[in-house]
Amino acid sequence: MSKFSLFFLFGLLTHFGCLGYAQDSVYVRQILIKGNTRTKAKIIMREVAVREGDSLNKATLTDVLETDRRKIVNTNLFITVNIAVAEVSSTVIDVEIEVKERLYFVAYPVFYLADRNINEWWYERRRDLSRTIFGVYSRHSNLTGNNDQLKLRAEFGFVPNFEVAYSTPYLDKELTKRISLGALYVMNKTMAYRTWQDKLQFFQSEARQRERLYLYSVFSQRKGFYQSQQLELSYTQVQIGDTIAALNPDYFLHARQKQSYFLASYAYIYDKRDNRQYALDGYLISFSAAKYGLLPTDNVNLFSLAAAYTQYIPLGKKFYANYSLRGRMSLPQKQPFLQTLGLGYRNDLVRGYELYVIDGQQYGLLKTNLKYNLFNRTFDLKRYLKIKQFNTFPLAAYLNSFIDVGYVRNRYSALNNSRLANKLITGAGIGLDVVTFYNVVGRVNYSLNGLGERRVFFAVTRDF
Template sequence: MLLLAFFTNFWLSFFEPPADTTAKIVVRQVNFTGNFRTRERIIRREMDVRAGDTLTRQKLDSLLEYDRRKILNTNLFVTVELKQKPVVDTTQLVYITADGKRIGNLKEIDLDVIVKEQWYMLAFPVFQLADRNFNEWWYERDRDFSRTIYGVYALHQNLTGNNDRLRLRAEFGFIPRLDIYYSTPYLDKKQRMGLTIGILRITNRTLAYRTNQDKLMFLGSESRTRERIVPYLTITHRPKFYGHHSFSAQYSITSVTDTIARLNPNYFLNGIKRQNYLQLSYSHFYDRRDRGQYALKGFYYGFNISQSGILPKDDVHLSEATLSFGQYVPLAKKLFFSYQTKAKFSTPGKQPFLQIRGLGYGGDLVRGYELYVIDGQHFGYAKTNLRYQLLNRTFNLSKLIKFRQFNTFPLAIYPNIYADFGYSRNQYPELNNSKLANRLLAGGGIGIDFVSWYNFVGHLNYSINHLGEARPYFSFGREF
């Protein structure tokens, strides 16, 4: 009898007609679990699906997956689950629409939003390298441990439960730095307007005062060679889910010693030792990626325009615009392709060394050229990547770790190959004897990426550039 029942159920399930994806479903209520600190309205802000919605099965499933990604992209939670729970004895509900039509035979569900919060208070000692990246310190600075920064970094990522942040960064050693800011994404009841306010102070003893042949030149000193103070204010506007607008103002006050002004009269231009200016900027960013931390599908685009030098007595008058676009395309179940592009334009042609930024700063680089900075008034680059998902698992460590914020350990590993291209346009290459400006740059290689806890991403690459230079490069950090 058991064997007969098994075969009967097997054939019935095999010939069972597919689920009706056009059937209407009513969302009776939405329940939240696991948000001990985060307020419900912060999670609701990321959701298209609301209590009382009537949707087809296909539409509901699609929206719930997008909602799950949006909640996860707040960076407030380790895991997010959206579970549908059928409501019993409601298969023959009759609803009256706004135009008086009767709709019958609707099913009701309750939606459970189950989250596991991160550990929001982070406080740890700082010990890091002062150079642009690990590779420059390793290859160019002879692994000099005097070029280190130490201090304390304290961050609360959800101070009042409203996804607001308070950060304090106090650093000493090679580059003393004090940075404090407070940010709240939602000031109004409609949760559209946000505010960030902060101040940054940096003191340099050893300072990169110019570039020569596309390498930074440093001056070491026991006394202060540069001081910089930058108070700033940013107002954000997020009218819907995916688009962000930002309006920023900052006032920069920077001074250098006579030695810096003499070694590089173009540091501020014309050999001056002090530079003050007001900068205003506007940016827009539209993000439809599945995960901002490490995207596998979707796209984004953005642009920024800024004007440095608003007041009549400002020492800098510089206009700048940047454009960026990226797309992530799944090619197969575990195979993914992506590309990112960015371009920058600025004027006038003669710019202070402190402001001119080409390729090699931050993430604006062609892989294979991590040891170079190619100054330029304009630049553009394209990065391409083909990656394979070797591992993507979440490990339950509750038997070893009792803190709920740490007993879930996600780990993903992606071997990949890549090819990058870039160009930095410099109208005055003779000022720094540049060999890489005004020519096409090409680099590529193989690598492996590790994605884990709290937005940690590590990259281990082996790259080669058009100069024939080939070596391994390593980088890691938190990505948002």
């Protein structure tokens, strides 16, 4: 075979090979964004990996665009997000992103319970309506269209408190850095002054028993689509009455009536969940370190480390599983009651022990779930509601079974006569989770704990 024939054959193979490659790919001519009346396009594009001029493999195109859609959803700026492809030719496409914006500004009266959860109020506080907080809450979650937030809160009743906070737009062209500033004032008359047998003990009074001022600044940075970190510098001042100091000399240690300190903390999060509101796939990693007391004049000297790993696993046929491992340690061993954090606050608890607070310097927690999706629908209410932020109503329900295991280490458990510290505790049960719009999740659980107690527990949460 001549050299000319070899070159001709090589050219044909290369030509048809390139044609085969081109047929497997599409060229993104443009990206169109619709529905963003207030939100700047750059805030949406911050979440999108696809760019104009990209060549995308046809086989993975749907998955790539779905990943970008989920990232836009997780900004919590939109009720719905849809990404569609408009075919210009067999090898050229336009990508169309259509969003429906949330109601960004809300101002409404608030009324809620002062206790840790509705279960403590229902079972332990005998449904006492005087233990309620009422007031006015206003928030703009997209003040200038750059995902910046302004929050104002004025509340009265059982625990009067006032807060103002602002998170700036991104400070750099890459849209990765921002600063949050805030101030919070809280006043208590009736207050928890210690735990006894793993239950909070309250002192009732008509006079002020505690005042707290909290000033904070937080610098946060996003790295890529899934990583974020933040550095906080804050100042806290707390004053208690002489009665509280006498009832619990360890509230601040040494029967002090005043505590003031600077705090520096660092937190890292890698969040690759499909939906932050109610995740069904992906995982979340978090780590934090905090130093209480930066100056010699500070009344607290404490260091803490915390870490967590949660994984969500779709099992198929509408079944889902997830588990979470969490832990915290702090030094020194002798700590003020106010800074001694074990299990029982927020979501750091063994389900079935919602009525208990287990103080300690270290803890570990394992939470597991197996879920079944009963239904997942979005209702179009345009015929009945003309306000676009409310006429799309998503609703989903999941049957849930769970088993939790926890352990709290407390070197001074005799001070509060703890029955649950320094031993393994377990809880299990079944429940129903209902997920709807504006990040509201309602839960009803029937739980059994290691003490043989059986109860129905309720929770309504709203994740931002």
